[in-house]
Amino acid sequence: MANLNWDDVKYFLALSRFGSVRAASEKLEVSHSTIARHVESLENYLGARLFDRSSIGYAITSVGEEVLGIAEQIEEDMLSLERRIVGQDQKLSGVIRVTMGDALSTHLLMPHFVEFCTIYPDITLEAVITYERLDIGRREADVALRFTKNPPDNLIGKRLVNIYHSIYASEEYLMKHDLENGSTARWISYVGDSGFPDWVKKTDYPHLPLQGIFKSMLLQLEATKAGMGICKLPCFLGDAEPALRRVPPGEASPAYDLWLLTHTDMRKTARIRIFSKFLTEAILSHRELIEGEKTQSF
Structure with a gap:
């Protein structure tokens, strides 16, 4: 089984927070298709649907809500690691x-x-x-x-x-x-x-x-x-x-x-x-x- 792609998690978090592919793509400065592709990749990896798609946009599912809490903790751990490494920089x-x-x-x-x-x-x-x-x-x-x-x-x-x-x-x-x-x-x-x-x-x-x-x-x-x-x-x-x-x-x-x-x-x-x-x-x-x-x- 392939390893979890952190980029997939990042784009999932963005779509969860901003509520639409358009808003998430503008925030991250990427195309709409990039957001959709990474979210679909995460869904395939987990074998679960994280969002319900409709004509009015994306609505997070109950499984998505559960994944969201875990993803936010992963994000905080990654950011904390990055800050600590940068924080040791004395140059x-x-x-x-x-x-x-x-x-x-x-x-x-x-x-x-x-x-x-x-x-x-x-x-x-x-x-x-x-x-x-x-x-x-x-x-x-x-x-x-x-x-x-x-x-x-x-x-x-x-x-x-x-x-x-x-x-x-x-x-x-x-x-x-x-x-x-x-x-x-x-x-x-x-x-x-x-x-x-x-x-x-x-x-x-x-x-x-x-x-x-x-x-x-x-x-x-x-x-x-x-x-x-x-x-x-x-x-x-x-x-x-x-x-x-x-x-x-x-x-x-x-x-x-x-x-x-x-x-x-x-x-x-x-x-x-x-x-x-x-x-x-x-x-x-x-x-x-x-x-x-x-x-x-x-």
């Missing part, structure tokens, strides 16, 4: 995969990334820019910068700073619009709430409705600069932008913590340890701007 070379939001990388950290790569030319930085929480345990990333108040228990790290927000608009927009009752001013948002969501009601302008909805901080920034409306932005974005002004009363308030996180098995890896220390110092060098204490002087 200042190799790849570091770091995940964060777009605004942190473009408006705060890019000069520091350049400096790091200059100091350590044998280390390659791979920046994964996303607002999704990548799974560090599965090595989708080695280091994560996350806006959170409750980091996962299976990760280690430190709280670096508190991210402060204020409300911003272009100077021209403030001249054209009276923000009092009956104003023509509008909010720019990051979520698809309509009308007057709760977070708007807690501001000094609860009567202003939403108009623009952008899930990227950089898009929110550009929309605000272009005069679409007023927007609640991190101070490190808004205060650094000459085209924007804080909307009266101009106060900054803490919104969430910024954590630097990695997996416990990776903490002894030399390049991860050096990069984490470098990144911590880089972010703390911008503390005044991040916490809204560095006033505009344009």
